[in-house]
Amino acid sequence: MNHYKNLLKVSALGLCLAAGQAFAHGDVTPQPVDTKGLEKLGDEWHESNPYREPHPDHDLAVRIGASAYNQNCAACHGLEGISGGMTPDLRYLEVGDYGDEWYKERVINGAVRDGRVYMPKMADILSQEALWAIRTWLETVAVEQ
Template identity: 55%
Template sequence: MNAKFRRGALAAAALTLSLTAATQLWAHGNVTPQPVDTSALPDIPGGNDHWVEHNPYRGNPTAIKIGESAYGQNCARCHGLEAISGGIAPDLRLLEKGDTGDEWFIYRYQHGSVRDGKVYMPPLGPILGQKAGWAIRSWLETVHTDD
């Protein structure tokens, strides 16, 4: 098997995995990812094949606006309206600001949280895309709180 084919097979396996996790959630009837229109934002080189670790849109007003709406449609049902957690999932206003917080944020967004076959958070990143993720992160930083 040549390297190119192997890479393709790996990507296909990863996609199948994330779709399986998402489908389990859909089976509960409560999470259907809503597509996010990010066409107004600059593209990230490599698209969803190359995830960067730090927010390329921090402070960008367009990203903040898109992120607020994307959050409401895709994250609020678990993380709470306005990012104020009702206790089901962590309060995302508490995420550390800046580069360190970025790394943890994008890791969870990309991979979700799956333990012992149970989906605590679906891997929404590959479905909604990297640009939407950083837009959400941009908005979250504007509602950050320390307590």
């Protein structure tokens, strides 16, 4: 766990330095996410967002996802999902199964190129429930392309 915390800090710092800009939104130390009340999803990853409407936990997932995003993703992807340009703006992720597949791929594998971690493997840090809750919130701020 500590290893990941350091990895997160280092890669976020790397991004800031690369961008030559101050990182205003603070720390990316992974924060535990309380997913109490959300339907448990098991070990197998779902192919698409299980909490999408009409799932009864949809609204709870949005609330949990909003704060989980702010604590674990916003430092890199921007507050409210609005990217400063150095990372993809997640509001443009397509709502629906295609976007889900891409989302799932990324949070499981992160983004590593030439040994540099641009995005850590978030699924090693956060539960599937927390990550689909974040996805559920992201859908509420999604922008049509």
